[in-house]
Amino acid sequence: MTAPNVNTLWAETLVAELVAGGVDAVCLSPGSRSTPLTVAFAEHPDIKVFSHLDERSAAFFALGRARRTGEPTPLVCTSGTAAANYHPAVIEANQSGVPLLLLTADRPPELIDSGANQTVDQEKLYGDAVRWYRDMPEPEAEPRKVRMLRTTAARALAESTGADPGPVHLNCRFRKPLEPTPVPDDDPAGVPAGWAGGDDAAEVGRDGPFVTTSQGVAAPDERTVRRVQDTLRSAERGLIVAGPADQGLSAESLERLATATGFPVLADPLSDLRFGPHVDRLDVPVCGGYDGYLGSDGVDEWSDPDVVVRFGASPTSKPLRHYLRDADCQQFLVDPAGGWSEAEFTATDLLVADPDATADALAAGSLGSVAASWREQFARAEQTHWDAVSETAAETYWEGGVLSDVAALAPDPATLFVSNSMPIRDMDRFGRPRDADLTVLGNRGASGIDGITSTALGAGSATADPLVLVTGDLAYYHDMNGLLALGRCAVDATVVLLNNDGGGIFHMLPIDDHPTFEDQFRTPHGLDFEPTEALYSLEFERVADRRQFRERFGESVRADGTQVIEVQFDAGDSHAVRARLAERVAETLAGD
Ligand SMILES: Cc1ncc(C[n+]2csc(CCOP(=O)(O)OP(=O)(O)O)c2C)c(N)n1
Numbered sequence: 001m002t003a004p005n006v007n008t009l010w011a012e013t014l015v016a017e018l019v020a021g022g023v024d025a026v027c028l029s030p031g032s033r034s035t036p037l038t039v040a041f042a043e044h045p046d047i048k049v050f051s052h053l054d055e056r057s058a059a060f061f062a063l064g065r066a067r068r069t070g071e072p073t074p075l076v077c078t079s080g081t082a083a084a085n086y087h088p089a090v091i092e093a094n095q096s097g098v099p100l101l102l103l104t105a106d107r108p109p110e111l112i113d114s115g116a117n118q119t120v121d122q123e124k125l126y127g128d129a130v131r132w133y134r135d136m137p138e139p140e141a142e143p144r145k146v147r148m149l150r151t152t153a154a155r156a157l158a159e160s161t162g163a164d165p166g167p168v169h170l171n172c173r174f175r176k177p178l179e180p181t182p183v184p185d186d187d188p189a190g191v192p193a194g195w196a197g198g199d200d201a202a203e204v205g206r207d208g209p210f211v212t213t214s215q216g217v218a219a220p221d222e223r224t225v226r227r228v229q230d231t232l233r234s235a236e237r238g239l240i241v242a243g244p245a246d247q248g249l250s251a252e253s254l255e256r257l258a259t260a261t262g263f264p265v266l267a268d269p270l271s272d273l274r275f276g277p278h279v280d281r282l283d284v285p286v287c288g289g290y291d292g293y294l295g296s297d298g299v300d301e302w303s304d305p306d307v308v309v310r311f312g313a314s315p316t317s318k319p320l321r322h323y324l325r326d327a328d329c330q331q332f333l334v335d336p337a338g339g340w341s342e343a344e345f346t347a348t349d350l351l352v353a354d355p356d357a358t359a360d361a362l363a364a365g366s367l368g369s370v371a372a373s374w375r376e377q378f379a380r381a382e383q384t385h386w387d388a389v390s391e392t393a394a395e396t397y398w399e400g401g402v403l404s405d406v407a408a409l410a411p412d413p414a415t416l417f418v419s420n421s422m423p424i425r426d427m428d429r430f431g432r433p434r435d436a437d438l439t440v441l442g443n444r445g446a447s448g449i450d451g452i453t454s455t456a457l458g459a460g461s462a463t464a465d466p467l468v469l470v471t472g473d474l475a476y477y478h479d480m481n482g483l484l485a486l487g488r489c490a491v492d493a494t495v496v497l498l499n500n501d502g503g504g505i506f507h508m509l510p511i512d513d514h515p516t517f518e519d520q521f522r523t524p525h526g527l528d529f530e531p532t533e534a535l536y537s538l539e540f541e542r543v544a545d546r547r548q549f550r551e552r553f554g555e556s557v558r559a560d561g562t563q564v565i566e567v568q569f570d571a572g573d574s575h576a577v578r579a580r581l582a583e584r585v586a587e588t589l590a591g592d
């Protein structure tokens, strides 16, 4: 490797090792201090560059890519507040276990706290929200240091992936010259003569990554497997609950466990198990309507489950979380990260092991059979719920009806990103399980309404699937900057914009009748989003009813380019429909 100066050498070495470790894309934002990294990434032939002008959007875009792929896409920004703009996405990545690799450029240490321009304290900027932090030493063409650099690249990738994935932060210090300008080899910023000609591994690297990391898969030990199997075998009313997880339990392992146990499956829309061929193939019901009927009067009389096997994070559905909280039974939580994601404190057993390895090991034994009446109870409740959803959709159009249509009409395959607030709740309640390869993603780690568009577009950039984003109006407003990625990063999407002029979710809270409700909670803004069409070169269309929506949605998912389909609702009316629908289900179930 020939490098004009030590910064170039350092950055090229880091990038080469990341590429050797599997990195094939980067999110770059403009700035001066990051010049060595930016040039090294931009000029690498095997790197696809996603250029972002806004670091907050950049980090959410990288988050979205990682949600879709399970692999980190490095982020590069300059020093100062640029790095702080990564923070919201870092928090989300930390709390939902998504790989991120943050390469923040920084000044040499003597300039910290000196009044130097664009210089802030970037040491451990993201606190405990990262899996690993490293304040990188200043670049130097010294074999031991360069071996450290190569090893650091391998370690950064390993620390951000594996059983407990998350963000990794390397604070990269550079002193001038930052550009690839030649510096004499006897200058401190120069590369010593003969460096490029050596064959030391520090100088040229290895054939492949400098350090190959192999991460084992934790399987439960035999005694644990036997103990859990004994409990499952004696159960009459077992359940499998699949919570949110981007790279969690596979459909194949779920099928094996569900077949062996006969337990109904309650599949969160973010579990990647709500949709897929297993839905029709399994004899046990794969349930998606539980948010609408658990906790209703008709279900009150049901017996509690006597055992629950849970995968993934806490379910999106509050009625399900409460149902599990109130069930006096043994609950096994399988969590490879050992993260104790247990807001209701209902688990009685934590199995720190790989979900597939655990499900497969449990399914290998004979587990007896669960009472048929237990399964039928869920199957009947599901049927009642979905009948009520389609009858209601035929009579009236409400926000939940849009989510029901999106789940039913999304092409196979498709990637769906669903915003926080009511859209994800409505997808949870009204997105009917079906045999289609739908990857449904959301930001439920910290449930922010920021960065939604960018995360969706990042996910879209990592797949050939058609991309659908369902967003609320405040979430759309919050990340309008993210729309620039449509053109700059060449991503197409169908954006379903549910515009109820403010935060419709707040109607569900007791603050609903307080004098401050309108101005400080619902916050109607009256914004007309149509001009985003001209600003971001997309097609914007407002539809008036269900027929129009279904027609435009169907056209858009097959079309090139990006279409924003806005549907306007009154949030109060939508809540009234949700309530009526739930009553209808409860009455039918109570009458059964
Ligand atoms: C960054 C951030 N700020 C504030 C909130 C609090 N919050 C939760 S939902 C919501 C309203 C969202 O409005 P919209 O996107 O229009 O969805 P709707 O409630 O209408 O379904 C707000 C402000 C949040 N979750 N994240």
Ligand SMILES: [Mg+2]
Pocket (backbone or CB within 6 Å): 472, 473, 474, 498, 499, 500, 501, 502, 503, 504
């Ligand atoms: Mg809204």
